[in-house]
Amino acid sequence: MSRLLPFCAGSQTWQGFIPEIWDELSKEMGFSYTIHPNPSMDFLTANASNWPYDAGIIDSSVPEVQSIRMADTWECTTAFLDSSAGAMVLKTTQVVGLFRLFDPFTGELWGAIVGTIFAAAFLLVLLNMLAPSQEFARLSLRQRLPSCESSLMSVYHMFAAALGGEDYEITWEGRLLRIAILFFVLIIASSYTANLAAFLNSSPFTVWGPRNIDELRDSRACFTTDQEEARFGAFVKSSVSAGPMMAMSFLEGKEFCHQALRNGQADVWIHPYESLKMYLMDNCGDLELVENIRILPNTWGFILKAEQRHLAANLSAALGHFKQQAAY
Known part of the structure; x- marks a missing residue:
């Protein structure tokens, strides 16, 4: 697998939850689409007329987005994903003795x-x-x-x-x-x-790290980027991060936190829940999701320029129908 930075220009093959949503919507509404990674995080603050795309993806729960929506510059669809940050901890196999x-x-x-x-x-x-x-x-x-x-x-x-x-x-x-x-x-x-x-009948594993929000406050957390550390750091006692988002791939950041749990640098790994769950599918031998810890909920939707309100309404209707299907 080639190195893939979070924001990169050029042709790439994209897969995962978001492209699958676009595929289903394009089938239902009869349009084609291309994916363009945005080169910066501040595209919403720029004038909408300078934004060359028809639609984008945004977390509509952050305050900046709410203020921009009220300015009638952008139009948001209904949410296609309600998520939050989750917690991953280390688990080890218990040694079974002769006695x-x-x-x-x-x-x-x-x-x-x-x-x-x-x-x-x-x-x-x-x-x-x-x-x-x-x-x-x-x-x-x-x-x-x-x-x-x-x-x-x-x-x-x-x-x-x-x-x-x-x-x-x-x-x-x-x-x-x-x-x-x-x-x-x-x-x-x-x-x-x-x-x-x-x-x-007990579990053959020992699970380390915090089990609830109260224990999380006294824990040392690992974050895959310094941006996540700035956003979620207030929920933990201390933290360590893999570094700036632009300096490494997502996979490198995840592997950094996985290793931090193994060597004792961190008690818990805080990261978007869906991303943790996908990583867990390939690393379930020594990792476990803490279901009792979910922080800072976020709501993801599509964002369009204000003059595309009709397209936003159609996308919202298609999303409402799609969310009722088993494929969702």
């Missing part, structure tokens, strides 16, 4: 569970000393003191109980303790199962 089965509970909770099991094992030993079974009742209190092996067996039996194992207790006190342990197991099992299902 992900422990993820549903935090480390502190796992520690509390293990601590509870050891405490229950201690209670089992204590019950054998203070409320022994008939077999142990014949022994003296000193003889009932647990050995290292019996202590380990108590811990083993509590872990077995936590996993739904054997029925070890033979005294009523031990059985009451086991019932308490079974309630404990019920809580653990149900909570773990619910959390595990949520973890297994």
Whole structure:
């Protein structure tokens, strides 16, 4: 693909949403057209008689256009696109470890569970000393003191109980303790199962950057041009831009912001929503649109000289019909 500046003279092949609209309108109204990139941004401020084109495209939501429309110098059609600036953020793939089965509970909770099991094992030993079974009742209190092996067996039996194992207790006190342990197991099992299902169904990606307007205010944004930085910069805490619009192609500006997200120079990329969406179609592996962030709405329409009011009215009617079609 050859380098294409935003404003350039000479023959080019144009494609995208705007040329497709012109194609549909030309079919319906029976006219032919050519596209001429305007060499400057101030054509509206010039005298309409010096403007050599029949129609142009303009964002009719900016104040300058409103004042010019009131001056009866230009005539605007109905809008063919209502848009706004959107936000793109970086997403990365989560690393799945070998011990992900422990993820549903935090480390502190796992520690509390293990601590509870050891405490229950201690209670089992204590019950054998203070409320022994008939077999142990014949022994003296000193003889009932647990050995290292019996202590380990108590811990083993509590872990077995936590996993739904054997029925070890033979005294009523031990059985009451086991019932308490079974309630404990019920809580653990149900909570773990619910959390595990949520973890297994969760997104494999981590999304970085702001998720709403409030978070956007504290973010560092990237803009593809310094003109966009001047227009949208008030919505963010700090910003970086690819440079002047005339110094690079649109693709170079987009690649600059994509790289800025990757290397941490920016938290979010602010750009016209439709353009972000088109770029996302080819770069969805590590980018995501933030649907909750839409700023500065704009309305695009065609603009004609005042003496072409009838053509503007016909274009508006054709646009109204076209916007009802599935192709739109």
